[in-house]
Amino acid sequence: MNSIESRVKAQQQKQLLWICSTALLIMALAGYKFYTHGLPYLSEKIAAAIPASIYTTVDKNTLESLDDSEFEQSQLSETKQQALRSLFLSLLNEETTSERQFKLEFRNWDGKANAMALADGTIVITDAMVNLASEQQELSAVLLHELGHVEHNHVMESIVSSSIVFAGLTLTLGDVSALADVILQGAVVSINQSYSRQAELEADHYASEQLIALYGNAQAMQSILAKLAEEYPDETSWLSTHPSFEDRIKKIESE
Amino acid sequence: MDDSSLREQEEALREGISSLSPEARKRYYQLEEQLVKDPDTYAVLNYFFAAGLHHFYLGKIVRGLINFILMLVGLITFAIGGWVLIVLVIVIELPQLFKSQKIVRKHNIDVMEGVINELNREQS
Numbered sequence A: 001m002n003s004i005e006s007r008v009k010a011q012q013q014k015q016l017l018w019i020c021s022t023a024l025l026i027m028a029l030a031g032y033k034f035y036t037h038g039l040p041y042l043s044e045k046i047a048a049a050i051p052a053s054i055y056t057t058v059d060k061n062t063l064e065s066l067d068d069s070e071f072e073q074s075q076l077s078e079t080k081q082q083a084l085r086s087l088f089l090s091l092l093n094e095e096t097t098s099e100r101q102f103k104l105e106f107r108n109w110d111g112k113a114n115a116m117a118l119a120d121g122t123i124v125i126t127d128a129m130v131n132l133a134s135e136q137q138e139l140s141a142v143l144l145h146e147l148g149h150v151e152h153n154h155v156m157e158s159i160v161s162s163s164i165v166f167a168g169l170t171l172t173l174g175d176v177s178a179l180a181d182v183i184l185q186g187a188v189v190s191i192n193q194s195y196s197r198q199a200e201l202e203a204d205h206y207a208s209e210q211l212i213a214l215y216g217n218a219q220a221m222q223s224i225l226a227k228l229a230e231e232y233p234d235e236t237s238w239l240s241t242h243p244s245f246e247d248r249i250k251k252i253e254s255e
Numbered sequence B: 001m002d003d004s005s006l007r008e009q010e011e012a013l014r015e016g017i018s019s020l021s022p023e024a025r026k027r028y029y030q031l032e033e034q035l036v037k038d039p040d041t042y043a044v045l046n047y048f049f050a051a052g053l054h055h056f057y058l059g060k061i062v063r064g065l066i067n068f069i070l071m072l073v074g075l076i077t078f079a080i081g082g083w084v085l086i087v088l089v090i091v092i093e094l095p096q097l098f099k100s101q102k103i104v105r106k107h108n109i110d111v112m113e114g115v116i117n118e119l120n121r122e123q124s
Helices: A003-049 A052-069 A078-095 A127-132 A136-151 A154-173 A176-192 A197-215 A219-231 A245-254 B003-018 B022-035 B039-047 B053-057 B061-076 B082-093 B100-123
Strands: A103-108 A115-117 A122-126
Touching: A003 A154, A003 B022, A003 B053, A003 B061, A003 B100, A052 A103, A052 A122, A052 A154, A078 A103, A078 A136, A103 A127, A115 A136, A122 A127, A122 A136, A127 A219, A136 A154, A136 A197, A136 A219, A154 A197, A197 A219, A197 A245, A219 A245, B003 B022, B003 B100, B022 B100, B039 B053, B039 B100, B053 B061, B061 B082
Parallel strands: A103 A122
Antiparallel strands: A115 A122
8 A cells, every 4th residue: 555545544543543532431431420420419409499399299199109019008007007107297396307298108018128208208118117117216217217318308319310311311312202201200210229329328327316316326227227137138228229238237336 | 714715725726636647636536535524523523522522533633632631630620620621621622613614624625735745746
């Protein structure tokens, strides 16, 4: 090949290599930064600006959806439910600063011990969790943990976060027909799967602080986590994205 | 770099091409196909993260690298003021997006002039 032609070819290859490697590196870094910093920041700000009526609607739709697909009616006696509601209200009256519409719901979920917070302050606790947390302080620990999610607005932030990602991907990929389902799907996905490890630790921290204020120590938090670890040795958490029970107990001990 | 001066340079380029031997002219057109850059591609690479890709596209490796490093540092230190660096890079680089037609046209003229000179040197 002639000298000019070979030089041009080498030059073209070099330019292409620069463009591709630079673009990949910048995209990876920008994506990482957006995911770790931009997305949480935007989610927090957007979630805080969402009107209260939306929170209520999301709660209602999410609970209906879970009732249709996952939950069964609670088998707990009315007396037991009433006693737990009184405990729940006492935790709210003294410790809660949020303006959400708090209420406690009881469900059976395939015999699994679990509790979850919805966006507007609805806390769902399963029969198995009530039976597992035999002491009042342990029940307080579970409820306060869920109240921690509400206080930190984790649920709505998680919904907003998954909606941003979903909407971004949908717009990028060109299929806008799915956009209408974003909020509800985001809600269900976030409730079922997307509590981040950081959010769990924050909720644990909140619960521990409140327990210390109420009972003088956070022993109940550690004991309910230990019971859950014993009950579900193969699972790392109440929900799949939670940190392991051992990590959470260690974290509480270190605080 | 106004339009009339570019037209004059293109006219000179055409004269240069016609002065080449048939064999050299054939090579010129083959090289032109590979070397001529597209202003739309340049514009897209410019606004794509403003990371200097458009400079790499025109073969300005050093300028592209400076752009890229500034963007990289800006992204890494975004939370502690790096965003200022990113805004600065965008403010400097973005105007080129609106001048992409002229910039690429000038680049193409310069590159092809160089090719004609080299072919002439080889001829002689």
